Amino acid sequence: MNHPQPAEPETPAGELEGLLGLATTAAPAWAACTPRERATALATVADALERNADHLVTLADRETGLGHARLSGEVKRTTGQLRSYGEYAVSGAPFGVTIDHADPDATPPRPELRRHLVPLGPVEVFAGGNFPFAFSVAGTDTASALAAGCPVLLKAHPGHPQTSATTATLVREALADAGAPLGTFGMFTGREAGVTVLRDERVRAAAFTGSVRGGRALFDIASSRPRPIPFHGELGSVNPVVVTAGALAERRSEIASGFVASFTLGTGQFCTKPGVLLMPRDPETVQYLAAQVRTAHALPMLSPQIAEGYRRRLDEVAAAQQTRTLVDGTLTTDADGRPQASPSLFVVPSVEHFLKEADDLLEECFGPAAVIVPYDTEDEAAQVLEALEGSLTLTFHTAPDDRPAGLVALAQRKAGRVLFNGWPTGVAVTAAQQHGGPYPSATSAHTSVGPYAIDRFLRPVAYQDAPADLLPPALRDDNPLRFLRTVDGKPETAAP
Incomplete structure (x- = not known):
């Protein structure tokens, strides 16, 4: 039996527009969910993948030939990422809350400033081909974007279409069961569709795993938009x-x-x-x-x-x-x-x-x-x-x-x-990990593995002399989200 690579089907324009519209509508609602609510949703996705692991591994082995042992381990890595990124967001650490109280005696007098990081909005994720779970539909880019509070528009990789479609269904259903807004996750296929979504002004960031040639072409598109967006590409590397x-x-x-x-x-x-x-x-x-x-x-x-x-x-x-x-x-x-x-x-x-x-x-x-x-x-x-x-x-x-x-x-x-005195193959999913490097190994300074991957999908906002009742929860004095914060230059650890 022959295994020719089929032409990658293109998601119809109308369906693509529907996904973009839903993601745009979902963005403020998903961002407004507490990190605990988002972590619960990610854990629900992880549970669904684990319940269906045998079926997913069988599909992926049929499409990639990577073997049951390797793929079973990869499913565990994927579910671990989903849970760990969610829990890291619950701590508040990714959101960098910093409060400096006013000092009228400073020269010049200093206003009150309260700073935190907020979700960018809908993110396009280009799935990788060599890891059909850990860098694909529910992989590290999807998990970190969702943990940040950003809806995901996932461009599936053509190398494992059945695995992708089955995983995407599980992700959508699990998010819905957890109460996530409709449009928090959507998947589409096709090279031209991927470019169309990347050019769409409603998309606010993109993440990619693949070749230097393909990643650089997409990076150039993201950078040349009327409103350029961050493009976080993990590309090629020699690894001496x-x-x-x-x-x-x-x-x-x-x-x-x-x-x-x-x-x-x-x-x-x-x-x-x-x-x-x-x-x-x-x-x-x-x-x-x-x-x-x-x-x-x-x-x-x-x-x-x-x-x-x-x-x-x-x-x-x-x-x-x-x-x-x-x-x-x-x-x-x-x-x-x-x-x-x-x-x-x-x-x-x-x-x-x-x-x-x-x-x-x-x-x-x-x-x-x-x-x-x-x-x-x-x-x-x-x-x-x-x-x-x-x-x-x-x-x-x-x-x-x-x-x-x-x-x-x-x-x-x-x-x-x-x-x-070790070997580079194998990337531990920990907070101290750095999976990225100077160009052309990556197009940004961020890691794509580990909880700091969340940083890619956030941007800072500072509030100056804001009335207390207008402050976001993360910046309020009573710290209702129990975030780790820095107040007047000193770390503040909230009670559980």
Whole structure:
């Protein structure tokens, strides 16, 4: 049986207009709900997904081939995000309430100022393809926008249409059961529909997970509107790994096997896949890495389009001058006609040769491929990192007596997350997480994972000398929402 990617159906214009109208009407009502009411609604969505997890996983596996174990874990991550983002909003922390009382004795006299963050309004979310739950219909962008108080217009990804439609139905029904306004969530399909919604003046922000090319095109549209809007894109990344001489001497086999496991995980279709390995010159380790790669099995790719894009990038990397192919991976189809790939591994002779080909070799290759770059001095490793554009992650493997402080300082300028003695694949959903980085890994400075993702969909408003009865609840002296606040420069913790 063949699995061609169907033409992405376009939601009819009339239906699209209806979704936009409902979201616009829902926006003030959803924003007026208390964070506790919104958190309860998000928890109701999480409950619905958990009750239907087996069916959802079966659908997603049929459409993506990612396997029941991986997809079951992803459903749990998705429901965890929904609950944790909601509870974080209940604390009041995302809304940044700050109160400075008047000081008539200051020079000049200071008025009373009360500041908080409020929802932007309807948000368009472009679902990702490589995570059919955690970055899709009910994923991190949807959860954080809803927790902020913004209705969501979800542009479904064509790679898992049945999974998306089923999840969207569960989300709508759960929100309705929880008392959310009609229009708080809506889903549509189609590339042109996605652009139409992005251009619509009723949409106040957008979030995207995908390629640099697609994300940049949408970013330009959002920025060129008569009223530009924030566009939070999580795009492509090379995610280099730097191994020091001490680390290589201490645990060569562990690092080699860990790197291979990381860049082949999920058939290399993770945005945090490490694509470049900077290591001290050591031909023996290079051959050991190649032997490890040769033992890896072919695994499914998400779609024929992704497989074709991967094939093009492999050809570009292999054609780079002085690049040597250590392992020439295969691109085939399985018995059902689904594309699958075994990993490829390349090496360049030196940093000098790598830098000559940097434009090709420092571009993301979305699939199970990586490039080894041997270096002789720390200064050479720094030259490679300097040539790197923004990256989601940058990983160091070090030893106790081998601390590359200069490279670590450089990494902070180049990446959103700097790791030590681990691997970048796998993004923990915690408040301290940063999933984003300098362009082109992302189009904004915010994280798209963790409760701080809520920040993307809020804007600040200050009230000056406002009558008490006209203040929003979050800014009132009695603090009825029990928010964490800052008052006259000091933290205020409300009683439960």
